[in-house]
Amino acid sequence: MSNPDLNLLLTLDALLAEGSVAGAARRLRLSPSAMSRSLARLREATGDPLLVRAGRGLVASPRALELRERIAPLVQEAQAALRPAAALRLDTLEREFTLRTREGFVENFGAALLARVAGEAPAVRLRFVPKTDRDSGPLRDGSVDLETGVIGATTGPELRAQALFGDRFVGVVREGHALSRGRVTVARFAAGQHIAISRGGTATGPVDDALTALALRRDAAVTVTGFGQALALVRGSDLIATVPERHTGTLRDGLVTFALPLPLAPFTVSLLWHPRMDGDAAHRWLRGCVRESCA
Known part of the structure; x- marks a missing residue:
């Protein structure tokens, strides 16, 4: 069985509302002959005359009267679905967003973001989940709305991205540590005992590569696996x-921070989302909140 022509729903709605071929034609800006052909197709599809001549006009058949109660809401809903979305009302917006970071x-940006969101959309709720890998799957399947991270080879090529802030690597030790005093040279830095941070469990990274280029190792x-764990051990x-x-920033309170004596390139932390959310007004508003909270 072939699929029905859904355009006929609009035609049937006009015919049932107007009660005449000429009136329905004017309503849909069609010629009377084109509307007559559509009525013939409707009669064939439904197996019912639908509109029957009575004197100089047309009257609806019992089947047409039954359809009128069902067709009008369908057409109205379809028309509403195809209109531009209603203007965003932040004061009445009720929604939960999930952010993976x-x-x-x-610790550094959450309070400012929450204050911004609560001030503009008090019924919006935020849910933060840990980012334990660089898999783009959660953004694709919709379980995560937004994600922060450094764009790399494993970032999904279809994802949208916008820079949040620039960052760089620094060294951190406790108060009283030998490197908390004096100039930190490459030799002094490499001679100490280090904490490697790796989500994948490997013990080498950019610091090791930079030291290797200088014929040194740490x-x-x-x-x-995380910054918090490393800084807790440093304390x-x-x-x-x-x-x-x-x-x-806030995780290093009370610790001594120093510039690395290594030529490590700075990097950019970006906001990532799936392109299907580009047109979502509430999502677009939240993206702006995140950007301004990190500015």
């Missing part, structure tokens, strides 16, 4: 952590 984002005494030991400066 690495350690430090909530002793990674321990490997952890109670003589270990050295290398972390993003801006991303760990």
